[in-house]
Amino acid sequence: MADTKISPHSLAELKNTTDDALGNYLRGLKFEQDNTKLDVRLAIGYASVIIAAATFAADYKLGWEATKTWTAVAVVAYALLNGAFTYWMWAVEKGCVFAGVREGKKALYLHDFQISVASKTKKHDPTYYLTISSANSESRQITAPFTTWFTADGYFVAKPFQQWLASSVEAIGNADSKNALRDQRDEIASPSPEVELTPQGNGTVDASGTDGKSKGSKRSKRKG
Incomplete structure (x- = not known):
């Protein structure tokens, strides 16, 4: 526990x-885990953080007028990376928590x-x-x-x-x-059929398992 x-x-x-x-x-x-998808996600995330940090530092030291063009470029790049991050999470990883091989x-x-x-x-x-x-x-x-x-x-x-x-x-x-x-495990690997097919007396197959051959009724003879 x-x-x-x-x-x-x-x-x-x-x-x-x-x-x-x-x-x-x-x-x-x-099982050896394959971290390729995780590495890509982390790379996109780190790139977004680096762009945001660099933009803030440049604006703080150089001022808005000197960095406004680069700030616009950084905003576009950040938006693209954020979109790529979302796409990767939902369309590629799809909730994957483990991928690997023994x-x-x-x-x-x-x-x-x-x-x-x-x-x-x-x-x-x-x-x-x-x-x-x-x-x-x-x-x-x-x-x-x-x-x-x-x-x-x-x-x-x-x-x-x-x-x-x-x-x-x-x-x-x-x-x-x-x-x-x-x-x-055996039940999962080889599930039993819901209906068992049983051969009938006349060569046909009945899904219910009952014999399809009808039985004639016996008639008693009255003594004269």
């Missing part, structure tokens, strides 16, 4: 704490161990939404209420969170078989 207590009524705190735990858990399973795997099979995880919450809904993507499968979403791994007074419990991830995501379950609940 985590020592840090958060407010169980704050979705932002619940999500941020869970996001941090997810990254720590995957890194503990020898360490020690041969390049030939690298795609089997790549994983990208994006998280989100919805207003007034204490549910954690995860979108799992990998190189060799389509993206899919898994969900669970925060109460699965948070106590009523706001403490994070790692075990049920790790079991949920290992049982729901094949790549994580393969890396952490101890926490993977096999029954759940």
Whole structure:
């Protein structure tokens, strides 16, 4: 159980704490994080700060008349960078909290161990939404209420969170078989059909599982 207590009524705190735990858990399973997207976001942010600081310093030392042209250029550049930052956050990262690959795997099979995880919450809904993507499968979403791994007074419990991830995501379950609940993983990997098809006596198939061959009624013979 985590020592840090958060407010169980704050979705932002619940999500941020869970996001941090997810990254720590995957890194503990020898997933090497790819920080390319994070580095780009930080570079855009730092560039915006540098432009703002340089503009302020120039205006403070040289005055408005001497720097107004450069100030106009800086304002345009800052606006463009701010737009790029917003686009990168919403269109490229899309809530990604972890992207990486398991360490020690041969390049030939690298795609089997790549994983990208994006998280989100919805207003007034204490549910954690995860979108799992990998190189060799389509993206899919898994969900669970925060109460699965948070106590009523706001403490994070790692075990049920790790079991949920290992049982729901094949790549994580393969890396952490101890926490993977096999029954759940088998059901996810090979879901049983909702309706079982049963062969009938006349060679056709009935979706209800009942025999479609009608039985004739017996008529009793009256003795004369």
